[in-house]
Amino acid sequence: MKKALKMTLIGVLMIFTFSTYSQTAQFPIVRDFGGIYEIPEATERPDSTLEYRILVDLSTGAEDNKQVSRWVDNIARMINLHGLAGVPKENIKVKVVVHGGAIFTLLNDKNYQGRFEVDNPNTKVFEALKTVGADIMVCGQSLRARNLTQTDLWPGVRVAHSALTTITTYVPQGYILLKF
Template sequence: MNFHHLPLFLLIIVAFSGISQETKSGPIVENYGAVWEIENPDFKTETTQEFKVVFDVKDGPESDTEINRNLNTVARFLNMHAQSGVPTSQLKAALIVHGTAARNLLTDEAFRDRYKVDNPNRELVADLLEAGVEVIICGQSSKTRNLPKEDLIPGIKVALSAMTANIQLQNQGYRPINL
C-alpha cells in the first residue's frame, strides 16, 4: 500500500462509517426485495399513514432465466417500509401484470413446457401472494398470450383488463406506480 494515500483512505473510511454498506431483505418478503437502510433521511417517512399502492407491470425480462426486476420492486416496497417502521397492517399493495410480464405468472410446469426451464419468478410471486399482495393478471393479456388460469401460479386473479383493474383499485384509494 502506498502510505502517501493513507490520509485519504482514512477519510473515506470515516465518511462511510455511518452508512450501511449492504442491502437487507425482509421482514415481509424474506428472500427478495433487498433495500438499503437510509439513516436519518431529511424527508421523513410518515409511519402512521396507510400506504395503498397499485403496481402496474407490463415489461418482463428478455431472458427466460431472469427474475423480473419490476416484480421484485413490489417486495422492495414492502420491505423498505416495514424496515422503516411502517406497520405491516398499513401496507396495502396490489400488482397488475400484463404485456410481456404476464408470462412471469406461470407455474413452473407451464413455464417449462413453453421455455424449457422453471419459472425464475414463481417463488417471488408466491412470496408476494403470501405477504398479502393482490396479484392480478390482465384478462386480455392472458387470452392474447394463451396463458389460461390453470397455468397460473395459484392465487392469481384474472381481471377483465389491466385498465379495468387499475381504475377500480384507484377508485379504492390505491396510488398507481407504473413500472
C-alpha cells in the first residue's frame, strides 16, 4: 500500500513538473510574435504600476535572412514580458532605432526579395509592433551609407537623422537604452 501511494505521488509530481515546463508560448500584447512563458516561481518581476520608456538600439543583423530576426522578435518578447507581468500596454512606451547590419530587416518585400530571394519575414513583426504603439525609426546615416532611400523600406518606418542623435535625444528624456 505504501509503495503504491509513493508511486502515485511520484507520478503526480512528474506530471506537474512536465506540465509546468511544457507550457505553450503566450502573446499578451504583441500577437503572434515574441512568444513568452509564465514563470510562477519568479520573485523578480516588472512593477505593473510604472510607466516603462524603452529605447531599443537595434544594430545586429539577422542570422538567417530567410527567417524572422531573433533581434526583431526580441522587441516583441520584451513588450510581451512586461504585459505578462501585468504592465498595461499604455504604460509601455517603446522606440526602436534601426541601424548598422539590422537595417536590412526594414527592407520592403521587393528589395528584400532582390537581396535574399524571399519576402521580408520581419515586416509582419514590425507591423505588429507598430500596432501596439512602438515607434520604429531607421538611422538616416545608415540609409545613405548603404545607398538606400526611404522608398526601399517598409512604409511604417520613420527616418531619423541618425541612431546616435536619436539615442542622445531620448535617453535624457528618461528612456532606458537596450542594445540588440
